[in-house]
Amino acid sequence: MIKIQLDKRVETEIRNLHIEFFDKKSLPKLKKFISQKNVGDERGKEEQRFLRFLLKIRHRILIGSPSQLQKVIIHISKNYSKRLKDDIKKTKTKKHAASILNSQLKAVFNYSLFCSTEDIGEWCAYQLLSKMHMQVCPYCNRQYITTIYTENQKTRAQLDHFFNKSTFPYLAISLYNLVPCCSVCNSSLKGKKEFYVSKNIHPYVEGFGENYRFTFDLADNLESLISKKGKINISFTTNSSDKNFLKRAKNNAEIFLLEKLYNSHDNIVKETIQKHLWYSDDYAESLLKSYPGVFSGKDEVFRMIFSSEVEESKFNLRPFSKLITDIAKELKIRDWI
Numbered sequence: 441m442i443k444i445q446l447d448k449r450v451e452t453e454i455r456n457l458h459i460e461f462f463d464k465k466s467l468p469k470l471k472k473f474i475s476q477k478n479v480g481d482e483r484g485k486e487e488q489r490f491l492r493f494l495l496k497i498r499h500r501i502l503i504g505s506p507s508q509l510q511k512v513i514i515h516i517s518k519n520y521s522k523r524l525k526d527d528i529k530k531t532k533t534k535k536h537a538a539s540i541l542n543s544q545l546k547a548v549f550n551y552s553l554f555c556s557t558e559d560i561g562e563w564c565a566y567q568l569l570s571k572m573h574m575q576v577c578p579y580c581n582r583q584y585i586t587t588i589y590t591e592n593q594k595t596r597a598q599l600d601h602f603f604n605k606s607t608f609p610y611l612a613i614s615l616y617n618l619v620p621c622c623s624v625c626n627s628s629l630k631g632k633k634e635f636y637v638s639k640n641i642h643p644y645v646e647g648f649g650e651n652y653r654f655t656f657d658l659a660d661n662l663e664s665l666i667s668k669k670g671k672i673n674i675s676f677t678t679n680s681s682d683k684n685f686l687k688r689a690k691n692n693a694e695i696f697l698l699e700k701l702y703n704s705h706d707n708i709v710k711e712t713i714q715k716h717l718w719y720s721d722d723y724a725e726s727l728l729k730s731y732p733g734v735f736s737g738k739d740e741v742f743r744m745i746f747s748s749e750v751e752e753s754k755f756n757l758r759p760f761s762k763l764i765t766d767i768a769k770e771l772k773i774r775d776w777i
Contacts, residue, residue, distance in 0.1 A: 585620055639691055
C-alpha cells in the first residue's frame with residue numbers, strides 16, 4: 441500500500457474547487473432543509489440542531505483531514521440521540537422508505553451529482569482524478585487507474601469511501617474520504633467494511649513505506665530461478681516497534697488480500713532476482729557510454745532495467761513499484777540500498 445502524495449499547488453486548487461462546488465450546488469439545499477424543520481417537536485428540533493452543526497463545520501467536512509473526519513464521527517456519536525443516528529443511515533429498502541433525514545443528507549452531500557456531471561468544464565469526480573494524476577491503485581499498487589475525460593469518452597478510477605458513505609452519508613463527498621482505487625480493492629474486497637484511521641492505514645496519511653515491506657523466501661535454490669522453475673513465497677516483514685502502525689498495516693494487508701494476490705505475481709520477484717544477477721554496474725556504465733544523452737544517469741538505467749520507480753513519491757506512476765523496490769533493497773541492488 442502506498443501513500444497518496446499530491447503537489448501542494450494542485451491540492452490547494454482541488455480544495456478550493458471542491459468548496460466552490462458545494463457552495464454552488466448544495467449549500468442552498470442545506471439551508472433550505474434547516475429552515476423547513478419543525479422545531480415544535482423534539483425530533484425536528486434535534487434534526488435542525490444537527491443540520492446547523494453540519495452547516496457550521498461544512499468546510500471541515502469537505503476538506504478536513506481523515507483524523508478530523510473521524511473526530512466529526514465521534515462528536516456526532518456522543519452528542520446526538522440513537523434515533524437521530526439511526527435516521528442518518530436509514531436508507532430505502534424494499535419494504536420501507538428512507539428516513540427524511542437520510543434523504544436530505546444524500547441531497548446535500550450528493551455523491552451521484554458529483555460523479556455524473558456531463559459538462560467536462562464543471563468540477564466533478566473526473567476532474568478531481570485528472571488533477572490528482574494517480575496512475576496506480578494506492579491500496580494494492582497492482583492496477584492502473586488512469587483517468588480519461590473528454591466530451592466523447594471517459595473512464596476513471598473508482599472512488600472508495602474510506603468512511604462508509606452508507607453509515608456516514610454526510611461524508612459522501614468529503615475530499616479526503618474519496619480514495620481513488622481499482623475495482624478489485626473497492627468493490628470486490630473492501631466493499632462496505634467499516635474503516636477508521638485508528639484501525640486502518642489511510643493512504644492520504646501514510647503508506648506501508650519502510651515499516652511494512654515485501655520480502656520473499658526461496659523454496660528451491662537460487663540457480664533454479666534462472667529457468668523460472670523455482671518457487672517463491674512472498675510475504676511482509678518489518679523492523680518497526682510501532683504496534684499501532686503494525687496492527688493497522690496488517691488489517692489493510694488482510695482485507696485487500698495483499699499476500700495472496702502478490703503471490704500470484706511471484707514471476708516479478710523472480711525477474712528482479714534474475715536482473716540482479718545479470719545486470720551489473722558495468723552493464724549500466726556501458727549503456728551510458730553507448731547511448732549518450734539517452735539516460736540521465738545510472739539510476740535511470742536501473743529504473744528501466746527493473747521496470748520500477750525508485751522513489752516512493754513516484755510509486756503511484758507504475759504498478760508493482762513497492763514490491764520491486766522492497767525486493768531490490770533486500771538484495772542490496774545499487775540505488776535501492
